[in-house]
Amino acid sequence: MVKRVSLWNAGCPVARSLDAIGDWWSLLIIRDAFDGKRRFGEFQNGLGISKGVLSTRLRDLTKRGIFETVPASDGTAYREYILTEKGRGLFPVIVALRQWGEDHPFTDGEARSSLVDREERAPVARLEVRAADGRSLHWSDTQVIGS
Numbered sequence: 001m002v003k004r005v006s007l008w009n010a011g012c013p014v015a016r017s018l019d020a021i022g023d024w025w026s027l028l029i030i031r032d033a034f035d036g037k038r039r040f041g042e043f044q045n046g047l048g049i050s051k052g053v054l055s056t057r058l059r060d061l062t063k064r065g066i067f068e069t070v071p072a073s074d075g076t077a078y079r080e081y082i083l084t085e086k087g088r089g090l091f092p093v094i095v096a097l098r099q100w101g102e103d104h105p106f107t108d109g110e111a112r113s114s115l116v117d118r119e120e121r122a123p124v125a126r127l128e129v130r131a132a133d134g135r136s137l138h139w140s141d142t143q144v145i146g147s
Contacts, residue, residue, distance in 0.1 A: 011147030020064050021090065025049060025057050030066065030087065031094050038080040039072070066090070096127050 007019040021027060028047055037043055044054050058081060061067045066087040072078040083090075098115055106112050115124045129137045 021061075021066070021093075023057075025053060026061060027094070027097070029054070029057055029061065030083070030090055033067070033081065033083050033087070034091060034094060038082060039078060040081070043081075061087075092127060095124065099126060 007015040007022075010016055010019075021030065025047070028049075029043055032043055032046055037046060040054065040058070043049070043058070044051060047054070049057075058067065062069060062081070065084055067081045068084050069079040070082055072080050095115065102112065102114065116122060117124060129142070131137055131141075
């Protein structure tokens with residue numbers, strides 16, 4: 001088995017982000033948390049993930065400050081995983097992945113889920129990258145500076 005290399009000390013924000021949330025299980029756990037799942041069993045049943053992998057991912061996401069554990073909302077002895085402010089900051093990332101997924105890996109007419117505004121039940125507007133002055137930016141309108 002190949003040993004995972006940490007990107008935590010990389011000078012690139014994308015690399016550091018991937019170190020924290022870059023495997024598919026972590027992103028799917030975070031997606032499910034946005035969809036209202038809070039308990040270990042809910043994540044496991046919904047994802048079909050092994051208990052060991054789920055436990056490792058939840059422990060790491062909690063250590064990195066993306067989740068916190070709280071007493072179960074129903075008063076039982078269980079603990080629940082809730083997204084912290086840092087974790088909730090990943091919402092645009094999940095939406096961007098979802099919107100890319102709506103456009104590319106499905107064939108025409110193939111069934112898929114969609115994200116809608118809870119109040120209006122209308123599709124969520126497409127995410128856009130904008131300049132500080134509000135202009136819409138294309139990838140070729142940007143550059144990385146610094147390390």
